[in-house]
Amino acid sequence: MVLWGSNAREAHPIFFHHVLKAIRRGAKLVVVDPRRTASAAWADTWLSVKIGADIALANAMAHTLIAEGLYDKAFVEAACEGFEALKAHLAGYSPEAMAPVCGVDAETIRQVARRYAQADRAMICWTLGITEHHNAVDNVLSLINLGLLTGHVGRWGSGLNPLRGQNNVQGGGDMGALPHKLPGFQDVEDPVVRARYEALWGASIPAKKGMTLTEMFEAMGVGALKGLYVLGENPAQSEADGGHAQARLKKLDFMVVQDIVFTKTAEMADVVLPARAAWCESEGTVTNSERRVQRVRRALTGPEGARDDLEILGALAARLGHPLGPLTAEALWDEMRTHSPMHHGMSYARLEAEGGLQWPCPDDAHPGTPFLHGRLWERPLRSPRARLSITHDAPPVEALTPEYPWRLTTGRRLDAYNTGVQTGPLRSPLWRETTVDMHPDDAAGAGFADRTPVTVRSRRGAVVAPVRYDPSLPRGVVFMTFHDPDAVDTNTLTIDVTDPRSGTAEFKAAAVAIAALSHSDAAE
Amino acid sequence: MRLEDAPPRRRITLTVDDREVTVAEGSTLLDALKQLAVDTPTLCWAENLTPVNVCRVCVVELEGARTLVPSCSRKAEAGMKIRTDSERVRTSRRTVLELLASTVDTSAAASLQAFSARYGADPQRYGAQGAPHGPRDAARPGHHAVTSGAEAEGVAQPVKVDNDLYVRDYAKCILCFKCVEACGTDAQATFAIAVAGRGFEARISTEFDVALPESACVYCGNCVGVCPTGALMFTQEHSLRAEGQWRPEAQHETDTVCPYCGVGCVLRLHVQDDTIVKVSSPVESTVTHGNLCVKGRFGFGHVVKLRRNKREAVG
Secondary structure, rough: EEEEEOOHHHHHHHHHHHHHHHHHHHOEEEEEOOOOOOHHHOOOEEEEEOOOOOHHHHOOOOOOHHOOOOOOOHHHHHHOOOOHHHHHOOOOOHHHHHHHHHHOOOOHHHHHHOOOHOOOEEEEEEEEEHHHOOOOOHHHHHHHHHHHHHHOOOOOOOOOEOOOOOHHHHHHHHHEEEEEEEOEEEEEOOHHHHHHHHHHHHHOOOOOOOOOHHHHHHHHHHHHHHHHEOOOOOOOOOOOOOOHHHHHOOOEEEEEEEEEOOOOHHHHOEEEEEEEEOOOOOOEEEEOOOEEEEEOOOOOOOOOOOOOOHHHHHHHHHHHHOOOOOOOHHHHHHHHHHHHHHHHHOOHHHHHHOOOOOOOOOOOOOOOOOOOOOOOOOOOOOOEEEEEEOOOOOOOOOOOOOOEEEEEEOOOOOOOOOOOOOOOOOOOOOOOOOOOOOOOOHHHHHOOOOEEEEEOOOOOOOOEEEEEEOOOOOOOOOEEOOOOOOOOHHHOOEEEOOOOOOEEEOOOOEEEEEEEEHHHHHOO | OOOOHOOOOOOOEEEEEEEEEEEEEEOOOHHHHHOOOOOOOOOOOOOOOOOOOOOOOOOEOOOOOOOOOOOOOOOOOOOOEEEEOOOHHHHEEEEHHHHHHHHOOOOOHHHHHHHHHHHOOHHHHHOEEEEOOHHHHHHHOOOOOOOOOOOOOOOOOOEEEEOOOOOEHHHOOOOOOHHHHOOOOOOOOOEEEEEEEOOHHHHHHHHHOOOOHHHOOOOHHHHHOOOOOEEEHHHHHHHHHHOOOHHHHHEEEEEEEOOOOOOOEEEEEEOOEEEEEEEEEEEEEEOOOOOOOOHHHOOOHHOEEEEEEEEEEEO
16 A cells, blocks of 8 residues: 555544554555655655655656566556557656655665565555645656556556545536536536536536636636635635735625635625535535445534525526526436436435445446446456556746745644634644644754744745644655634645646645744734 | 455354354354344444453353353354353343442443343442542552452542543443554554553553543544443533433434545434534444544534634634
8 A cells, every 4th residue: 555645644534544454454555755644654664755756756666667577567568558658758767866856765666666566456545745736637647657557456455546635525526516527527518418418407508618716716817707606615715825816806896605604715705605514404415535425414404594505506596597496405416317327326215225335336236336447457458548648757836945945835634624614613632723843953953943933934925833843854844734724824825836737736835934033023 | 355355254053042043154153143133232342343352241151161151252163052041141241240330330331221120230239339449540550458348349530521522431431441442453543542550450541641632642532432331421421411411312313424534434413402412423334434533523513503604603
C-alpha cells in the first residue's frame, strides 16, 4: 500500500482503520509525504519527497521498473499503449538524476519501485498532496503509469484510488454537478445524450460545457460573470488567494447563498436561503470514495424557516416559470437512475437492504462493482487500451526567492474540517489555534522561539500567528491549517494558480516570508 | 480477502442441547449458538473485537471437558456436545454476575441487569458494598489490604471528568477490556489506555494516570461505543442522566452518513426531543465496523437547536 500525498490517519481516520488491519496482517505501507505525518509514523518506508517533486519521484520509479525489467510485460503489451514513447521519455529520469530533485536517495527509490512491482497486490492511494498543484493532472497520470506498468489495476486488492475529501464530492460528480457532464458522466456536448435529457426535462440544455469554479472566479474578475448562486460552499474562505477571491465576489451584481449556517460568504450575499442540513435533516443519498451510494435520512426537523434543498430549488423553478410539481428525493433518484446506466440497479429498497451499492450497478440483479478496470484483464482485450502518459517534472509555480524563502504548504488536522463551518462548535480537547509550524532548527535559526507570534507574508497577503516547533517537518517547509479563518485566514497566503485541466489551485505550495511581529502588524 | 478468494472452509457438525448444528470450520461456539438462536449472555464479547474471554458469562458445558468453556472464543469442533442451560452453567453464570454486581455499580449496565434477572443473581449475599481502601489509582501491585469479610469490597472512585466529550466513571467498570481493545489493536491503534495494577487493584488507566487531554487519546469515542456498563459515557448522556432527562423510551435512531470526509461512515443518530443526544455506528456497516472518528462522533454541533442565523450562536 502506497499513500501518496495523503495523511489518512488524520484526514480519513476510518479508512485508515482498514489500513491498520492490513498492516497487522503483514501488509507493507509506504508513505510519500514531505511531512512525517501520523500516517507516516505507521509506514515501513517514509519518503520525504520535496514539495511539488512528485513527478520526479514517480518517473524515477517508473524508470526503475523498466530498466530492471520489473514491469508486467505481458499486461503492458496486451492492455496498454504508449510504452515505447514512455520508455524513451523516462531515459532522462534515472533515480540518480531525480534524487536531488525529489529529495529521496536513488537506492530508496529503486527499493520502493521493486517492492511495489513485486507485491502480489499493491495499491496507490492519494489525496490533495497530489491534486492541489498546478500540474495536478500530470501528478495523477504519473501515478497511473506506475499502476499500469506493474499491472496493479483492475484486480481485487490492487488499484489507484483518490481518497475523496468530502462526503459527497464523488456523488456530486456522479450526478452531473460538473460543467461538462450530465448524470452518470454522460457528456453534455453529446447531442444524443442531450436530446434524451431535453425530452425528459422539457427544456433545452446549453450545448456547450459550462465553467469550472476557477473559471467562474476568473470571469467574475473581468466582469463577465455578474450573478452567482452558491449552495453549501464557503468560497470567501476556502478559495486560494482568499483576498483576491473576496474582491471578485464583491464585484458581483447579485449573489445568493444557500447554506445551513450563516457563513462568511453568506455575509456578502444579497439573498441568503437557509437550508436544512442534507446529512440529517433531509432524505437522499451520498456516494463515498469507494463509489458506494448510501442513504442519508432525516433524523431532525431542522430549524424553523430552513427548507430542504429540493424544496428551495423546486420553488425557485416554479418562480422561473417551470413548475416541477412536488419533489421527493426518491422520485428524483428514480428519474436519475432511469437515465444513468451505471445507476440503473440502485433502488432505494436495495440501497437500504444491502448497506449501499457501488457503481456501476446496471440492473436490479447486479451486485455492484467493488473495483473498476477489470476489463483490462480480458483476453483478448475487447475495449480500448489504457494509455501510458508522458509527464514532465515541473516545480511549483512560485519559486522560492531571497525575499520569500520559505515553502508554505497547507493541510487538515484530525479534529477540524475545512473552513470550520461545521467543526467550529466541536469542543475538541485536541483543538489548537492556527500556528505556523516550522522545523525547530529552521525556527531557531531564524530567531523565533516556540510560540513567538510572527507575520507570514506571501505576494498576496499576510497573516499573524504563533510559531510552533514541529520536528516532523522537513527543513525549509512551513505548514499551516486553514480551519479557523476568522482568526487566521491562511488562504490569504495561498496561490490561485491552477491546473488548466482540473481547475484545482496550488494550495500545497506557496512562497512566503516570515518575520517577527512588528508593532504595526500587532496593531492591525 | 474477498469471499471467492478465500479457501473453502470445511463444514463441521456439533450438538447443542440435543440439537445438531453445522457451521464453517473456524467458527466459535457462540457463532453456532447464534445460528440456533440460543440467547447467550455476553459482556466482554463484541462482534468487532477479538474475544478475550475474561467475563465468563458466556460459558457453556462441553461434554468431556473438566471445566466450563467460554463460548465466545472456543472454536467449534466436529462432534462436540454442548449444554447451554445446565444447572452447572446457570450456577456459574449467576455467580459471575453476583460477584460483578457486588463489587461494581451496575446501575447503568442494562444488559448486565437483564442477565442478573434471568439467572436470579443476588449480589447482596456477599454483604453490602464497602468503601474502597483509598484512591485506586494510587494502589501499588501487591499492596492489597485484607478486609474483614463482613462486606463486599467495592471499586468505587470519583468520576473522572477531564474533557467536554466523554466521562469515565470507573466505579461502573467490570474490567471487560473492550475499551482497551477498541483503543488498541482492534480498531483505533491509539493505545491511550490499558490495565494498570494487579489483582483486585487492576483498573483501566491512561499512562501514569494522566488526564485524558494529556494522554494519547484522540477522542474517537470507540471505547465508549463498546462499553457495556456505562463506565464510559458521552458527556451529553451523562449530563442528561444527572438531570433525569435521559429517556431512552423517547429516543429514536436514524441511520445516515457522516457529513465530513469521503469515507462515508454510517452514523446512527440517537435523537430525543428533536436533538441528537448520541452518535454511534452499526457494527454491520462494511465501512465502519461500528467505529467512528472524533468528527463523526462529536461533530454535530452545527445542527443543534441553537443553530440559527449566526455561527456565534453555537460557539
